[in-house]
Amino acid sequence: MQKLQFAIIGCGKIAIRHAEQAAKHGSIAGVCDIINERADELASKFNTQAYYSIEDLFTDVKNIDITAICTPNGLHTEHSIMALNAKSNVLCEKPMSISGHSAIEMMQAADTNNKKLFVVKSTRYNPALAELKKIIIENKLGKLFSFQLNCFWNRPKTYYNDWRGTLKLDGGTLYTQFSHYIDAMLWLFGDVKSINGFRKNMYHKDVIEFEDTGSASLEMENGMIGGLNWSVNTFEKNMEVSLTLIGEKGSVRIAGSYMNKIEYQHCDATELKNIFDGAANDYGFYKGSMSNHDKVYENMLIAMNDNTHPFSNAVDGLKTVELIERIYQTIPLS
Structure with missing residues (x-):
């Protein structure tokens, strides 16, 4: 071959x-x-x-x-x-x-x-997140009521050089730092119906052209109420990316620096299990999301020859971009 x-x-x-x-x-x-x-x-x-x-x-x-x-x-x-x-x-x-x-x-x-x-x-290949997706599909949490997605990382002023921090080539914090977690939210809960919130540049005014801090209230098409909070201002290092989910038959919180650990679960008829803590993408003076490119390539190669294989395609990419664009258009930088 x-x-x-x-x-x-x-x-x-x-x-x-x-x-x-x-x-x-x-x-x-x-x-x-x-x-x-x-x-x-x-x-x-x-x-x-x-x-x-x-x-x-x-x-x-x-x-x-x-x-x-x-x-x-x-x-x-x-x-x-x-x-x-x-x-x-x-x-x-x-x-x-x-x-x-x-x-x-x-x-x-x-x-x-x-x-x-x-x-x-x-991020879809984070073991904790994949396990949560599975029990949602199996309806083991019953009706989903609400969620809270917190994305709190550190990006020092020295990180922003060359193209980083510009609207033209970077685009914004939700694009560069947190688009994986926006995708995870859409993957788990579906499309967003309405958006309200705030965006501010609290600490990086002299180095970036967009927000370093934001908060959005979301109403989902399926009726869920959600909150999205993000910042790149945590002191010295990444703090957490966490997802708290409250459902009719269970409550779950996945946390860690990059949504990699099950921190809390109390469910009626299921348990999230077989979870391990993977490594982050390490870029020296800052860290990113979990390093899952091995899973990305393995699944992409299957999808090359099998159109039914569940792998992230252009439609998934478009949904994430369009939602971030909506958030930025709906919530002005103040």
């Missing part, structure tokens, strides 16, 4: 996770970054060719099966469309884009080229 050929566009910190999995499941035909040193370093580490422009990559390398897009948020649309037009399937890092319109353009390019467009939704 012929090995799959992968390419990686964008050679920053998250690209390492993709390169590790691409090398495990196939061969890396090339990596690309406009910062030559980054491309050279990743290429050297994985014994492949470095490219400094996307045009050169796709001119030189033919028959790329999957291209991973790991560039800044605001470039995901342009770079995904370039890969799709080069007849490559695409795995796009979160967020899919920073506007609903541009996400739809990506989907149209995938349809035009008859290629698949996947979006990284790695």
Whole structure:
């Protein structure tokens, strides 16, 4: 069987996770970054060719099966469309884009080229969250009444350089830090009907163009009432990403620094079990969500040949982008 050929566009910190999995499941035909040193370093580490422009990559390398897009948020649309037009399937890092319109353009390019467009939704593979999804599907918590999603991390002012902190390339805190957890909320509870809330820049006024703190009250289409609180101002390190769920037949709280531990459960006829604590993506002076890219790649490769396999696709990516966009449009920065 012929090995799959992968390419990686964008050679920053998250690209390492993709390169590790691409090398495990196939061969890396090339990596690309406009910062030559980054491309050279990743290429050297994985014994492949470095490219400094996307045009050169796709001119030189033919028959790329999957291209991973790991560039800044605001470039995901342009770079995904370039890969799709080069007849490559695409795995796009979160967020899919920073506007609903541009996400739809990506989907149209995938349809035009008859290629698949996947979006990284790695938090769905957190064991605690996957177990919660299972018992919700099985209706073991009965009618769901309410939830509270808290996302409290630390991002120091020194984190925000280059593209980070800009509306054009970063987009906002919900896009860059917390879109995985917005996706988890939609995955568990469905669509949002109405939004109210507040957004403020409390500490990063001189370095970012959007909020560092926010709170939203949500009414869901299924009748649930929810709360979403977020901040990147916790002292020195990440504090928690937690989800508290109250249902007719049980109450559950999943917490930890990245929604990785069952902290509380009291249910009528079920128990969340077989849960282990996985590692976070560690970027040196800050940490991110749980490192589940192994599960992302395993499931993506199944979905490549099985359209019924439950893997996060462009529709899932669009839903997350559209909700964040709605939150930002509904709640002005004050």
